[in-house]
Amino acid sequence: MAAFPSFVRTLCASALVLGGLTAPRPALADPSCPGSPEPPGVQWALGDYDDVGLDPGLESSLDFHLTDIVTQLPGEDYPSITQGAVLMVGRFGKIVYHKAIGLRDGDTAAGGDPTAQMHTDTIFDLESMTKPFTAAVILEMHAQGVLDIDDHVIDYLPDLEFIPDLNNPPDWISDPNKASLSIRDMLRYMSGLPIDGATSVWGTLEPYLRMQAEVSAGPPGQTVMYSDLTYRLLGHLAEVAYADVNVTPRTFRQLVSHYLTGPLGMTDTDFEPLLTMPADIGRVAGTSTFAHYGDPNSPFVPGGYRHGEVQDDQDWWTQRHNTMFPYDAPAGTGCDGLFSTAADLAVFAQLLLDDGKSWDPVNCESIQFLAPETVEGLTTIQTLDSNGDPVTTVDPPTFTDHLISANKAFGFELMSGSMSVGGSLLSGVFKTGGAGTFLLIDPAKELFIIVLTNHGLPTPANFAPEFDGMLEEIGPHRIADSVASAIIP
Numbered sequence: 001m002a003a004f005p006s007f008v009r010t011l012c013a014s015a016l017v018l019g020g021l022t023a024p025r026p027a028l029a030d031p032s033c034p035g036s037p038e039p040p041g042v043q044w045a046l047g048d049y050d051d052v053g054l055d056p057g058l059e060s061s062l063d064f065h066l067t068d069i070v071t072q073l074p075g076e077d078y079p080s081i082t083q084g085a086v087l088m089v090g091r092f093g094k095i096v097y098h099k100a101i102g103l104r105d106g107d108t109a110a111g112g113d114p115t116a117q118m119h120t121d122t123i124f125d126l127e128s129m130t131k132p133f134t135a136a137v138i139l140e141m142h143a144q145g146v147l148d149i150d151d152h153v154i155d156y157l158p159d160l161e162f163i164p165d166l167n168n169p170p171d172w173i174s175d176p177n178k179a180s181l182s183i184r185d186m187l188r189y190m191s192g193l194p195i196d197g198a199t200s201v202w203g204t205l206e207p208y209l210r211m212q213a214e215v216s217a218g219p220p221g222q223t224v225m226y227s228d229l230t231y232r233l234l235g236h237l238a239e240v241a242y243a244d245v246n247v248t249p250r251t252f253r254q255l256v257s258h259y260l261t262g263p264l265g266m267t268d269t270d271f272e273p274l275l276t277m278p279a280d281i282g283r284v285a286g287t288s289t290f291a292h293y294g295d296p297n298s299p300f301v302p303g304g305y306r307h308g309e310v311q312d313d314q315d316w317w318t319q320r321h322n323t324m325f326p327y328d329a330p331a332g333t334g335c336d337g338l339f340s341t342a343a344d345l346a347v348f349a350q351l352l353l354d355d356g357k358s359w360d361p362v363n364c365e366s367i368q369f370l371a372p373e374t375v376e377g378l379t380t381i382q383t384l385d386s387n388g389d390p391v392t393t394v395d396p397p398t399f400t401d402h403l404i405s406a407n408k409a410f411g412f413e414l415m416s417g418s419m420s421v422g423g424s425l426l427s428g429v430f431k432t433g434g435a436g437t438f439l440l441i442d443p444a445k446e447l448f449i450i451v452l453t454n455h456g457l458p459t460p461a462n463f464a465p466e467f468d469g470m471l472e473e474i475g476p477h478r479i480a481d482s483v484a485s486a487i488i489p
Contacts, residue, residue, distance in 0.1 A: 033364030038093075040354035040366055042346045045094035049486070052091040052447075058486035062087060062097050065479045069453060070102040078473045082436060082455045083108060084118035084285065085474075088342040089483055091447040093350055098342060105286035106436075106454030111305030112286045120342065123268055123277070123284045124452040125311055127336045127433035131231050133256055133348075134334035135187050135378060135411030136370070137238055140259045143371035147241040149183040156240045157233065160212040177216035183237065185220040186230045187410040188382040190391070192220040195404070196228040196314070203300040207318045208236045224383050224392050226404045228335045232318060235334020239324055251325045253332030263369070264347050264358070269340040271319060272330040274308030284339065287311045287435050291457035311435055311457050312336045336434075342450045349441050349448035352379055377410040379429055379443055395419075399471045400464040403432065415442070415480075423477040425484035430476075434458065434467070438476040449483055451476050 033039075049056040069085045072078065084102030088095060100120045105112025142149045147156070154161045161179045165171040177192050185191050194217045201207040211233055217225065235252040243249035250258060253271045261269045270276045273284050286307035301313060310316050315336040322331040330337070351358060356370030383391045395417045396402040402419040412429035415422030421430045421438060428442035436455025441448045453474055458466030471477070 033361070039359035039361075040350070040357045041093065041359050042090060042350045043094050044098075045096055046098060047096060048094065049096055052094050052096055053488045054091060054096065054483075055486040055488060058089075058483065059097065061482045061486070062089065062479070063099070065475060065482060066099055066101050069451075069474050076473075078469065080473075082106065082453045082474060083112075084122075085451065085453040086118065086120055086122060086124075086342050087452075087479070088346060088450040089447070090346055090350065091445070093354070093446075095346060104454070105307070106456045107286075107288035107305075110288050112288075112307070112454075116282075118285070118454075119283070121268070121283060122452070123273055123280065123339050123341055124437055124454070125285065125287055125306075125433070125435050126338045126340055126437050127310070127312060127435045127457065128228070129340075129345075129431045129433040129437050129439055130334065130336050130338040132378060132411035132431050132439075133260060133338060134231055134234055134238070134252075136374060137252075137255050137259045138183065138187060138234060139374040139377050139410065140371065141238060141241060143374055146245055147183065147237075149187060151183055152179075153181045153183055153186065153233075153237065154179060156237045156244075157208075157212055159209060160233070163213055163215050175216050177219045181216075181220045183234075184382075186234050186237075187377070189224055189226050189230065189408045190221050190383060191227055191230040192216045192218040192222070192225070193227050193230045193233075195226060201314055202317055204317075205321055206323050207321055208233070208323075222391075224405050224408060228314070231335040232315070232333050235332065236322075236324075238334070239322075239331075243324075249324070251322065251328050251331040252334060253319070253328075253330060256332060256338070260348070261344075264351065266340070266344040266347055269338060269344045271332045271337045271339070272309055273339050275330055277308075281308050284308045285452075285454040287454055288456040290316070291459060308339075310337045310339075342452055345439055345450050345452075346448065349439060349450070352441055353443055353446055353448065378412060379441065380409055381407050381414055382409050383407040398464070399468045403467070412441075415440070421471065421476050421480070423480035423484065426480050432471070432476075436470055436474055438474075440476065440480055445484070445487060447483065449476070449480060451479060 066087045069082050072081050083106050086100045089097040098120055100118040102118045104116040104118050108114040141147050161174050162172040163175045165173045201210050204210045238255050239252050290313040291311050315333045319330040319333045325331045356375040357366050358369035360367045385391050390407045392407045396406050399419050407414050409429050412431050415426050415428050422440050426442045427444050430440040434457050436453035438451040
């Protein structure tokens, strides 16, 4: 590993003392079955870089990157600096790096606590990092026969087909693009639906009906276009599909717990911790006030700092006004809304690296927790045309363009192209949360990287430059390149 300049070494040393780089946690998994092979899952092995084929010099490199997230270094000129972060790296099922730095809350000028320190077990607003969980739930429902991802969406959400007839109000007409839309095309970001429509669900008592009335932006299955609207509707579709074959319906929040977080023991992962984990609210990172993707002038929009509530106001409103579950708020949404810790996300990441296998400590055996086709869908390219070729053939020039139009897996983005969050040396998949969180998974190199910050969402009116600036300031691509460069051949 290359040596860092003296000012960098001094900066990292100061962060170690002042920033609260925190101590190891107890083991996540403990092979309690004598004589059995090492179980799948994650183990704590902090600092054991040699054991996982990484140069031990990576430690100082990661310390530098973590410090860089919360510091305006010489030569940098970012309009704002993230106030706190957690960084984790794992390989071959072992977590070798896990540290925190800075303040727990972001945007302390807007109301965050300027004294609370960041810790490694801080719970973060994941925003769009919810989407891979949504995809996993849908794919497991497919594997278990609850639905078929090649079904038409209108088989579950019949109102989706229709849009207002602007020439003959209040009549409705069929939108042929939406009538032919499949669940598969929704999962792979090829729905033809707008990026983020239904921007006035505030005050709407039936937000999912409002979303379904959006006019399509194009035919499904033709082009890649990122869509929050699509994944909100996927979460609701899961609720409807489950209720069709089960006596007791479940909210999307309950479906995430049922299929994923509950049996995996991800106890720090849930929607709206202000409501669902009030005893742990002191561990939750605040972000800022609402990023008004809806109508900021609506009388229904509450003011004030968001702490333990999703910062995207569309999802905040939707999961509190799900008419299918009027007394079960928060019902969860498929787009944004999950909160989690690095340790919990490591469980999910390693599950995908272990080909969906988990450990059954009762019977001392490895079990197939996720269906193989679920793992394949989440970790390989799904945006292929009828000839099996990638749909997107150009290299997107910015982080925003990569998010919107680059090729995708189900739920995840692919580490490909010059503007990949995964840098230039890793392959696999990643997911960015719009408030400054990142999950990178490289199955070929059997590693994952988790970067969680309290940056907060870009403002909608200036989204693209602020999103690009946030990624450049936090630098997950630089972290990824450092980790990849530390791999010992």
